[in-house]
Amino acid sequence: MxxxxxxxxxxxxxxxxxxxxxxxxxxxxxxxxxxxxxxxxxxxxxxxxxxxxxxxxxxxxxxDPRCVFHTQSLHPNRSLRRQLAGKHWRVTMDQAFEPVVRGCAAPRDDHGSTWIVPDMIDACVRLHQLGHAHSVEVWESERLVGGIYGVAVGKLFCGESMFSIESGGSKAALMALGHLLRELDCPLLDTQVANPHTLQLGAVEIPRAEYLQKIAGLIAVPGRIGSWSDLAAPSLTQLCAGS
CATH class of the missing domain: 3.30.70.3550 (Leucyl/phenylalanyl-tRNA-protein transferase, N-terminal domain)
Structure with missing residues (x-):
């Protein structure tokens, strides 16, 4: 017990x-x-x-350990740049928060299970309405093909989940989020626990004690509270160029 x-x-x-x-x-x-x-x-x-x-x-x-991305090193690798080349996708921020969360909540295994239960969806939407939770969306015309969402506390961003409908959609959203966090001077993107997908994209594991020490300084610095919808979204060309 x-x-x-x-x-x-x-x-x-x-x-x-x-x-x-x-x-x-x-x-x-x-x-x-x-x-x-x-x-x-x-x-x-x-x-x-x-x-x-x-x-x-x-x-x-x-x-323990904790899995994080250092946003300064969060750029598409050669394989992802090839995958995104020629895609006519556009990126937005905070334009479709709840659809992104629901896309992430869609079951991904044979048992139809998900950890993003209705109470979590409602809680995330409340945080978004208060200006603390944000999404990055990837669109093909008017169709949402991928996205990522999470919670901002000071200069720390806690990534919650991401999803794809088209191959590469979640990766494009992740890279766009990294670009935006660098612009906002947020050096750390928390991904909670490691998995092969995030490790392949450049995430690293650090001891919990080190993580707690790092975030203590980040949450003490005032961050942006409110919608990100007015921020300039990067294009796929910018992301693939590493800018």
């Missing part, structure tokens, strides 16, 4: 020390609480994120 701290429903800013997270399953820290904006922002600021399935209690995690 796993014994976990139960979060106080009346103290949304309080979380256990991430160093108390379990080694197995890696990073499981606490359960309960809610998905209010105050609690979610406190969680991301503390290196903690929610991850749970339909019918489960809210579970909170802080794995």
């Amino acid at each position: 796993i014994r976990l701290p139960l979060l106080d429903p009346d103290a949304p800013e309080h979380f256990p020390n991430p160093a108390r997270a379990r080694a197995e399953p890696n990073g499981l820290l606490a359960f309960g609480g809610d998905l209010s904006p105050a609690r979610l922002l406190a969680a991301y600021s503390s290196g903690i994120f929610p991850w749970f399935g339909e019918g489960e209690p809210i579970l909170w995690w802080s794995p």
